[in-house]
Amino acid sequence: MLVRLMYASRATAAFSEADLAQILKTSREHNPAEGITGLLCYSDGMFVQVLEGGREAVNARYKHIVLDKRHRDVVLLGYEEIVERGFPGWNMGQVNLHRLNPALVLKYSETGRLDPYAMSGGAMAALFREMCASGAIAVS
Amino acid sequence: MLVRLMYASRATAAFSEADLAQILKTSREHNPAEGITGLLCYSDGMFVQVLEGGREAVNARYKHIVLDKRHRDVVLLGYEEIVERGFPGWNMGQVNLHRLNPALVLKYSETGRLDPYAMSGGAMAALFREMCASGAIAVS
Amino acid sequence: MLVRLMYASRATAAFSEADLAQILKTSREHNPAEGITGLLCYSDGMFVQVLEGGREAVNARYKHIVLDKRHRDVVLLGYEEIVERGFPGWNMGQVNLHRLNPALVLKYSETGRLDPYAMSGGAMAALFREMCASGAIAVS
Amino acid sequence: MLVRLMYASRATAAFSEADLAQILKTSREHNPAEGITGLLCYSDGMFVQVLEGGREAVNARYKHIVLDKRHRDVVLLGYEEIVERGFPGWNMGQVNLHRLNPALVLKYSETGRLDPYAMSGGAMAALFREMCASGAIAVS
Amino acid sequence: MLVRLMYASRATAAFSEADLAQILKTSREHNPAEGITGLLCYSDGMFVQVLEGGREAVNARYKHIVLDKRHRDVVLLGYEEIVERGFPGWNMGQVNLHRLNPALVLKYSETGRLDPYAMSGGAMAALFREMCASGAIAVS
Amino acid sequence: MLVRLMYASRATAAFSEADLAQILKTSREHNPAEGITGLLCYSDGMFVQVLEGGREAVNARYKHIVLDKRHRDVVLLGYEEIVERGFPGWNMGQVNLHRLNPALVLKYSETGRLDPYAMSGGAMAALFREMCASGAIAVS
Amino acid sequence: MLVRLMYASRATAAFSEADLAQILKTSREHNPAEGITGLLCYSDGMFVQVLEGGREAVNARYKHIVLDKRHRDVVLLGYEEIVERGFPGWNMGQVNLHRLNPALVLKYSETGRLDPYAMSGGAMAALFREMCASGAIAVS
Amino acid sequence: MLVRLMYASRATAAFSEADLAQILKTSREHNPAEGITGLLCYSDGMFVQVLEGGREAVNARYKHIVLDKRHRDVVLLGYEEIVERGFPGWNMGQVNLHRLNPALVLKYSETGRLDPYAMSGGAMAALFREMCASGAIAVS
Amino acid sequence: MLVRLMYASRATAAFSEADLAQILKTSREHNPAEGITGLLCYSDGMFVQVLEGGREAVNARYKHIVLDKRHRDVVLLGYEEIVERGFPGWNMGQVNLHRLNPALVLKYSETGRLDPYAMSGGAMAALFREMCASGAIAVS
Amino acid sequence: MLVRLMYASRATAAFSEADLAQILKTSREHNPAEGITGLLCYSDGMFVQVLEGGREAVNARYKHIVLDKRHRDVVLLGYEEIVERGFPGWNMGQVNLHRLNPALVLKYSETGRLDPYAMSGGAMAALFREMCASGAIAVS
Ligand SMILES: Cc1cc2nc3c(=O)[nH]c(=O)nc-3n(C[C@H](O)[C@H](O)[C@H](O)COP(=O)(O)O)c2cc1C
Ligand SMILES: Cc1cc2nc3c(=O)[nH]c(=O)nc-3n(C[C@H](O)[C@H](O)[C@H](O)COP(=O)(O)O)c2cc1C
Ligand SMILES: Cc1cc2nc3c(=O)[nH]c(=O)nc-3n(C[C@H](O)[C@H](O)[C@H](O)COP(=O)(O)O)c2cc1C
Ligand SMILES: Cc1cc2nc3c(=O)[nH]c(=O)nc-3n(C[C@H](O)[C@H](O)[C@H](O)COP(=O)(O)O)c2cc1C
Ligand SMILES: Cc1cc2nc3c(=O)[nH]c(=O)nc-3n(C[C@H](O)[C@H](O)[C@H](O)COP(=O)(O)O)c2cc1C
Ligand SMILES: Cc1cc2nc3c(=O)[nH]c(=O)nc-3n(C[C@H](O)[C@H](O)[C@H](O)COP(=O)(O)O)c2cc1C
Ligand SMILES: Cc1cc2nc3c(=O)[nH]c(=O)nc-3n(C[C@H](O)[C@H](O)[C@H](O)COP(=O)(O)O)c2cc1C
Ligand SMILES: Cc1cc2nc3c(=O)[nH]c(=O)nc-3n(C[C@H](O)[C@H](O)[C@H](O)COP(=O)(O)O)c2cc1C
Ligand SMILES: Cc1cc2nc3c(=O)[nH]c(=O)nc-3n(C[C@H](O)[C@H](O)[C@H](O)COP(=O)(O)O)c2cc1C
Numbered sequence A, B, C, D, E, F, G, H, I, J: 001m002l003v004r005l006m007y008a009s010r011a012t013a014a015f016s017e018a019d020l021a022q023i024l025k026t027s028r029e030h031n032p033a034e035g036i037t038g039l040l041c042y043s044d045g046m047f048v049q050v051l052e053g054g055r056e057a058v059n060a061r062y063k064h065i066v067l068d069k070r071h072r073d074v075v076l077l078g079y080e081e082i083v084e085r086g087f088p089g090w091n092m093g094q095v096n097l098h099r100l101n102p103a104l105v106l107k108y109s110e111t112g113r114l115d116p117y118a119m120s121g122g123a124m125a126a127l128f129r130e131m132c133a134s135g136a137i138a139v140s
């Protein structure tokens, strides 16, 4: 059974570029073997990640992520059983957002800064789709 | 939570181009900081304005506007919670309508003159969308 | 409140081209001032007219038309409150049908001759839309 | 083809109970022979009437009614082709409203007084249905 | 045109039972004459009010209310054009909530305390309907 | 923002009645203060739990639960934003299932034994609803 | 494949009660063997009949009926493939209508007399259903 | 009232090209005067014909056709009241199918040979539409 | 994954009551252990059976049944993935139909005799549901 | 009656290219004569096949296939009555998949390897459609 899981979290104060690189490396090692695909978005000290894959695999990996000390306030934005993946071609962890288009963020939020904690899961997903479609996401 | 608010009002008799310029200036100062976007339409001594943004911000600003002595008979045409803005790219106050296309107005009203007080909110919104789409709105 | 009214009628035996011209002239004088737009179709001694505009204006004008001695058997084919006009750009009375495309009429009726009395309002409206779209209506 | 026609009108200043009785008498003579059924509501100097029957019959009778000098400002509220009558058992003209329930009227209008001219056809029809259902209509 | 308007606000610190009584008295004097009906709910220093009536009347009264110094943070929860009132029989101002059923509030909110500022307009309306239906609203 | 979260897990081999009692006690202490309601179902060494409440509160508590050493293989079965709770009156932790009705379980699964890991979230939710409705859940 | 066929026809001038009895007798002999069920309605010199059964059987029988010299102007009112019969328990030919309820007929037609030729198939079917439901059909 | 009637039949053993020509000639003489349009398809000793026109006209002509000794086993495939014709431009009888595209027939039937008796009316109509669209029908 | 499978078959000429008893006995032994439930209907030398259970289990058992020499012409009438069983409480094999209600069968078929080969899967399922609901199925 | 049947199976250990060639040869001989079309997909020791055709023909052939010793674990993925074939132009057996695009498979499954046993029939059908559309299927 395929599922899609989306969550938001806040990086800890000490979080650095090196930490991000490390997470991406880890993800590239684990995810393919576990059949997990998705998208990791980092911006303004906040993460939003989409994980897609088998139900057991995604939940097992999500348990690790929830416990990871490099971020906190992990909050699920959405979780659903799916028939087909939305991000089959993306290898998780390859995405590093340095600068989000504020106009695009503004369209879905109260201010031009991304704050997934103030958004419904549906709005976040819509913003994600539009970011992907518009190429606003810069691949590192 | 994002909301969209649309209202109509009548300019006071003494209302001048200078007043309009002043309103636009004020709006350009306030709105971006409050995450408010939208559209201000002025024609034949009547205003129709759309305000989009966070629920608190829009209501707080609307309170100021309702009290503004430069217009009267402020009447809500619509108010709804939205997932995405319809006018994310417009900076409020930039729009100044010198001449509305009567044929277009006629399509949604009983006569060729814009009278939002005689229209339902839905008709006003449809007219707005068509004005935007057709470029009938002249940006000052 | 905008409404659309459609009716059919039969010209009296004595009806002439001059009568038609007179009706068109009258319509051009009255309708714009009353915010009434629409379409007048004359063919084979029968009229079908669409009137769009404010509810009071359309009904007041319709009362005059019903009483007009130049036609009889006036029968409503449709009447509805609308949000937007279907014929905002047409000035009533400009249309004079000398020859309807029988193939087009046949599509919606039992014979190739237009007989609105044998048609539902919906079929008549569909025929009208197709006539407009296909340019089958000859503007005098 | 069956149709349903609903209109509103204003009684002339001189309109009296005797006039109403006369209209009812006339209706009782004409309508059954023409297959016309419906409802006549009189209140506060205003009429709202529903006529149901064959398309030709209803339009012919409506022409007479529109011309009747005992009322003015006749405005169509609705007109539609129907498969079955809504008032098959009512003999037109039997209904005489001396007193409408204001609470019921208030539910569909801005004030407690019936003003069909300020109502959409849909609201009027809904009020009618509720009046019938609740027995608020007093049969003379 | 009928509209329904719902808003929330916070009573000022000094707000007293006497103030509430005064508001109710004022409402009873104004609203019937203006064709305004609805519901005023007061609980834990917060108001939620529903106003129904003609578009102009409701907006004019709302302007007064927004300016009223006895409360602040007035935020619209909903506004829509309606065909029929939901509260035609309630005289505004008769309702005084001393104690809301926490179980009922909990059903629609994150905690057992009513906080309309943390709720969508739809949830607030649903809570309102259930309070009315269950008799949870105590009429003073 | 209210959410509903449902998961399944397997009790560790050593899990005892005393452990269950301890979990119930803890839940009774924590959940009300956090505005969390729901249902805990224990059967055949497996848990299925529904948690309802504010998004932050539910996620924070879920993090604790995921880490709890008394069970493993925690797998999300469903997660959604809701307008109203489905279990507002249940105090979490009061439910202890000694014996599930196999006929009922069979209706939604391949065998008569409850195996949430082999079920979709939708089927699990349907089974839950029917268990509640039929009183099949024994409250300890 | 099951089908339902409905038609109307006019009895010839000479048609008598004896003819009707003969038709009923014939139908009782043929129809059961051919798996044909339905309803025969005779009123005011007109027939409306519903035939249900296998596609071949119904068409073969209909050919005989079309040719029958005892009636003329046979016109199909409806024909459709069905999954289940609407009249499985009626033996064709048992129904003899001496007197139709005019109020009921009026509901679906322009006058109180049944004229299937002036009705759509849908209206005729609706009338049929209501006649059956209300017991208005007298079984001979 | 416009109707569309579709039937299938089997040509008698002796049926020849001359017979077909004769039918086409007869149709060209009768149908236009009766307002009947449609399509006659002949293939492998079987006919499928669509007749469109007024209800009385189509039924009267169908009676003649059912009785025609040149074919047998006439079976209705469909009959419905329509608002607009599907074949307004075709003069009945002009179509003579010498060779049907077996691939196209196979798409809607169990074998590559057209057997309307083994098809539902809906499948036959779909095949017809696709034959027309693809030009598979050869006009004689 | 749960599935529902329905098929029809013809008993071989030699099929006896003893054979049926044997099948029932076998089914009672196998099915519960495999989580298979359903219904076996035997009438006029034909079987219709519904099998519900896990996808693998149902298919494995169906393979045995297809090969069973006691019947032939096994034809699938339906197969679908389901969320909940329709026959959770029936132990397969308990049902023995000596006499089907012909009126009920007639409702869904061309004659009063059950012939699943001449029926669509949907009609067969509808007949099944009605037989169950009406108690027409006699349990041996 | 047309049906579409889809199943999965596992080739036996000894299965060779020669076996596949033999199956294709057999299919090319049998299927056209039986009006059966479809698609046979072989990959990683597993088959997925779609069979379309008459209900009897498809079931008779499926019985042979289920018994074929060259594969095992035959499991139906879908079966439905259809109006038109999805693969009318494919001759069964011509397709031989040496290499499936893992990215495409990953989109519908938990890992990059095709495992129809872990997929719902709907997901398998969606994958099939996309493989056909993208040309991912290599025709031998
Ligand atoms: C925001 C964030 C996203 C992460 N995403 C992934 C991921 O997609 N895959 C992964 O394996 N680890 C991810 N990690 C790292 C995990 O939290 C964890 O460190 C890793 O799974 C540990 O794996 P291991 O201890 O089994 O090697 C992420 C960490 C953070 C903070
Ligand atoms: C028709 C109309 C539209 C206005 N729109 C805005 C607006 O979008 N933003 C804004 O800040 N002020 C707007 N104003 C001005 C406000 O009424 C008010 O003057 C202003 O918000 C006062 O701000 P301040 O006193 O806090 O500086 C508008 C005034 C009018 C008459
Ligand atoms: C078929 C027909 C269509 C007409 N359409 C219009 C019309 O659209 N507008 C109009 O003013 N008069 C129309 N007339 C003329 C009116 O019947 C009537 O003569 C006219 O409104 C009289 O106006 P007056 O007496 O107020 O000048 C029409 C007449 C006929 C016979
Ligand atoms: C409000 C109103 C309603 C009327 N309703 C009817 C009616 O339903 N039937 C009718 O025959 N006349 C009705 N009349 C009277 C007609 O206007 C007209 O006087 C009558 O049809 C004249 O008929 P006659 O001159 O052909 O006898 C109504 C009049 C008024 C003012
Ligand atoms: C929460 C709240 C609700 C109120 N509701 C109403 C109301 O429904 N009707 C009303 O007339 N005044 C209401 N008032 C009072 C108005 O704010 C205002 O005092 C009153 O309309 C003033 O009327 P006046 O100055 O025209 O007499 C309300 C005030 C508050 C604080
Ligand atoms: C199956 C299961 C369900 C639980 N449900 C709850 C719960 O609803 N609320 C709760 O506070 N703890 C629950 N717990 C216990 C938590 O895992 C954890 O022990 C507790 O939240 C720790 O709280 P504390 O360390 O903050 O006191 C549950 C544990 C298990 C194994
Ligand atoms: C209005 C009408 C309805 C009839 N209905 C049936 C019928 O349902 N079944 C039937 O067998 N004959 C019916 N008949 C009689 C047939 O027209 C025809 O006489 C009969 O089928 C001849 O059968 P036979 O010549 O094969 O014996 C009906 C005739 C009429 C005029
Ligand atoms: C398959 C078939 C189709 C026919 N289609 C028509 C047709 O569309 N129009 C027509 O007038 N006659 C058609 N006919 C001929 C009629 O059956 C009949 O011969 C003709 O209507 C007789 O007309 P008449 O005797 O009134 O001159 C068709 C005959 C057959 C066998
Ligand atoms: C119409 C029919 C229905 C049957 N239904 C079942 C069934 O539901 N369960 C079952 O185990 N066998 C059923 N059987 C018997 C099987 O065909 C087969 O004999 C049996 O599964 C053999 O099991 P075994 O050889 O593994 O013991 C049925 C046979 C027939 C002819």
Ligand SMILES: Cc1cc2nc3c(=O)[nH]c(=O)nc-3n(C[C@H](O)[C@H](O)[C@H](O)COP(=O)(O)O)c2cc1C
Binding pocket: J009, J023, J026, J027, J028, J030, J031, J040, J047, J049, J061, J064, J065, J066, J068, J070, J071, J092, J093
């Ligand atoms: C995966 C698979 C697919 C097959 N597909 C077909 C097929 O489409 N048509 C066919 O005739 N045989 C097919 N066969 C072969 C049949 O199982 C069987 O061998 C064949 O129908 C025997 O036919 P015969 O013994 O009647 O000659 C297939 C076999 C396998 C293993």
